[in-house]
Amino acid sequence: xxxxxxxxxxxxxxxxxxxxxxxxxxxxxxxxxxxxxxxxxxxxxxxxxxxxxxxxxxxxxxxxxxxxxxxxxxxxxxxxxxxxxxxxxxxxxxxxxxxxxxxxxxxxxxxxxxxxxxxxxxxxxxxxxxxxxxxxxxxxxxxxxxxxxxxxxxxxxxxxxxxxxxxxxxxxxxxxxxxxxxxxxxxxxxxxxxxxxxxxxxxxxxxxxxxxxxxxxxxxxxxx
Amino acid sequence: xxxxxxxxxxxxxxxxxxxxxxxxxxxxxxxxxxxxxxxxxxxxxxxxxxxxxxxxxxxxxxxxxxxxxxxxxxxxxxxxxxxxxxxxxxxxxxxxxxxxxxxxxxxxxxxxxxxxxxxxxxxxxxxxxxxxxxxxxxxxxxxxxxxxxxxxxxxxxxxxxxxxxxxxxxxxxxxxxxxxxxxxxxxxxxxxxxxxxxxxxxxxxxxxxxxxxxxxxxxxxxxxxxxxxxxxxxxxxxxxxxxxxxxxxxxxxxxxxxxxxxxxxxxxxxxxxxxxxxxxxxxxxxxxxxxxxxxxxxxxxxxxxxxxxxxxxxxxxxxxxxxxxxxxxxxxxxx
Numbered sequence: 001x002x003x004x005x006x007x008x009x010x011x012x013x014x015x016x017x018x019x020x021x022x023x024x025x026x027x028x029x030x031x032x033x034x035x036x037x038x039x040x041x042x043x044x045x046x047x048x049x050x051x052x053x054x055x056x057x058x059x060x061x062x063x064x065x066x067x068x069x070x071x072x073x074x075x076x077x078x079x080x081x082x083x084x085x086x087x088x089x090x091x092x093x094x095x096x097x098x099x100x101x102x103x104x105x106x107x108x109x110x111x112x113x114x115x116x117x118x119x120x121x122x123x124x125x126x127x128x129x130x131x132x133x134x135x136x137x138x139x140x141x142x143x144x145x146x147x148x149x150x151x152x153x154x155x156x157x158x159x160x161x162x163x164x165x166x167x168x169x170x171x172x173x174x175x176x177x178x179x180x181x182x183x184x185x186x187x188x189x190x191x192x193x194x195x196x197x198x199x200x201x202x203x204x205x206x207x208x209x210x211x212x213x214x215x216x217x218x219x220x221x222x223x224x
Numbered sequence: 225x226x227x228x229x230x231x232x233x234x235x236x237x238x239x240x241x242x243x244x245x246x247x248x249x250x251x252x253x254x255x256x257x258x259x260x261x262x263x264x265x266x267x268x269x270x271x272x273x274x275x276x277x278x279x280x281x282x283x284x285x286x287x288x289x290x291x292x293x294x295x296x297x298x299x300x301x302x303x304x305x306x307x308x309x310x311x312x313x314x315x316x317x318x319x320x321x322x323x324x325x326x327x328x329x330x331x332x333x334x335x336x337x338x339x340x341x342x343x344x345x346x347x348x349x350x351x352x353x354x355x356x357x358x359x360x361x362x363x364x365x366x367x368x369x370x371x372x373x374x375x376x377x378x379x380x381x382x383x384x385x386x387x388x389x390x391x392x393x394x395x396x397x398x399x400x401x402x403x404x405x406x407x408x409x410x411x412x413x414x415x416x417x418x419x420x421x422x423x424x425x426x427x428x429x430x431x432x433x434x435x436x437x438x439x440x441x442x443x444x445x446x447x448x449x450x451x452x453x454x455x456x457x458x459x460x461x462x463x464x465x466x467x468x469x470x471x472x473x474x475x476x477x478x479x480x481x482x483x484x485x486x487x488x489x490x491x492x493x494x495x496x497x498x499x500x501x502x503x504x505x506x507x508x509x510x511x512x513x514x515x516x517x518x519x520x521x522x523x524x525x526x527x528x529x530x531x532x533x534x535x536x537x538x539x540x541x542x543x544x545x546x547x548x549x550x551x552x553x554x555x556x557x558x559x
Contacts, residue, residue, distance in 0.1 A: 042320070042321065042331075042332040043316070043317040043320050043321045043332075043528055043529070044321055044331070044332075044384065044526075044528055046526065046531070047384070048332075104531055105526065105532075105533065106532065106533060107531055107532030107533070109532065109533070112524065112533065115523075116521045116523055116524050116533070117521065120516060120520065120521040120523075121519065121520040121521060122519065123519060123520070173519055174519065174520070176501075177500055177501045177504075178325065178329060178429045178430065178500070179329060
């Protein structure tokens with residue numbers, strides 16, 4: 001492993017999954033910048049930025065929540081190496097989403113945001129709640145914070161599920177009746193991911209997998 | 225802070241789509257032929273016919289027979305502002321951001337999805353509680369009713385708005401022709417049902433065909449019009465060609481597109497969005513900044529082409545003309 005990392009080829013070989021996931025996560029951003037520069041964000045760019053960043057944030061957040069269950073069910077340990085990166089990407093898109101809302105849509109009119117949005121639109125509160133939960137998680141995502149918080153780190157980072165729930169609720173609440181299928185699918189995915197975390201179920205799945213695949217599920221070497 | 229204006233996306237001349245290009249071409253050829261031999265009518269027809277042969281997919285109204293108010297080759301409006309000083313939205317903004325669920329729920333894609341829609345020939349059946357039920361051909365609509373420019377603000381229930389130079393005529397003028405009976409209290413409008421040409425109608429998004437309604441006195445208000453065009457040209461398919469309703473003091477979804485049937489009735493007719501979600505969309509759907517949508521505020525709106533938000537005006541700024549229609553009504557309850 002150590003030997004491999006010294007060459008570029010070796011680095012790519014051991015980090016290809018992490019690199020691919022990060023590259024893929026940047027695609028919505030690249031497309032957004034591209035369309036912004038070309039002025040092809042439709043005649044309502046604020047709405048386009050809003051939809052794109054919001055969707056990217058929710059999808060990537062759900063993917064970050066899928067990492068652990070993917071390892072549980074399929075024994076794909078590399079999934080664990082991208083959990084943090086996906087979480088940070090989700091936070092980044094959520095931050096852009098908020099900036100678009102505050103800056104471009106409401107043009108930094110704090111009073112109007114309070115009177116017109118925060119106090120009157122429950123879906124805004126849900127979205128804001130999700131972002132406020134993600135903020136400390138993003139800050140404490142480093143190894144040093146992990147060490148400093150010890151056991152509490154895991155407790156703190158479990159709140160990501162609340163963020164996921166609020167984000168999906170936010171999406172559902174603002175959608176018209178005819179457009180609720182997509183948020184409902186996300187809610188379903190979130191519920192499934194939560195169910196897969198139930199300790200008893202998790203142990204049962206791991207046990208079944210080890211029986212089927214035998215030695216493939218030995219304790220893992222952390223790749224990153 | 226933003227150096228390029230949002231709305232300056234594509235120059236208007238590039239925007240002329242296949243059909244408009246054809247109409248323009250036919251108009252020009254027709255005009256040339258008229259000048260050359262003086263037999264304007266037949267030469268113009270021949271030119272329009274030749275145009276139709278080149279693009280057989282969709283038939284369009286013969287350009288030489290269009291009334292003057294709809295016959296401009298390039299987008300035309302008599303003024304750049306509405307009566308309260310708001311600038312008109314650009315032709316390409318208005319024709320590329322459309323809520324027309326019969327085609328698709330994506331506003332930016334309706335223009336593309338609607339290209340194959342045949343808005344000609346077209347007939348509008350007017351019946352119900354009237355003395356003289358009648359089916360109007362588009363020709364007759366164009367000729368019988370003076371087509372005039374009406375610059376109106378359009379406020380969508382989703383919280384965005386535009387200023388649009390429609391061309392059309394008052395609903396009252398058409399209703400007068402069919403003589404509503406005393407028992408008639410409401411007017412029902414029904415959109416075209418063509419799942420073959422309208423992909424959205426193949427899905428159960430709403431209860432198709434789209435239908436809407438107005439109280440008879442609302443329909444008779446001089447502000448309420450049937451639009452046949454915009455910016456001096458016939459309506460584009462994505463706007464509800466060739467014949468739609470425009471009720472500027474109500475949220476946009478009341479303004480039924482591509483109407484084929486108008487019926488005078490004695491009871492409040494069911495309406496598409498009210499049927500889909502009665503707690504969110506009422507029958508009246510008057511623009512009202514003090515009555516919030518169950519999920520969000522209606523007190524501000526985003527004008528397409530602008531950054532930031534502007535306050536929403538009572539009855540979309542037409543309070544003087546329409547407030548009397550709702551005297552004694554609790555507008556929060558009858559929303």
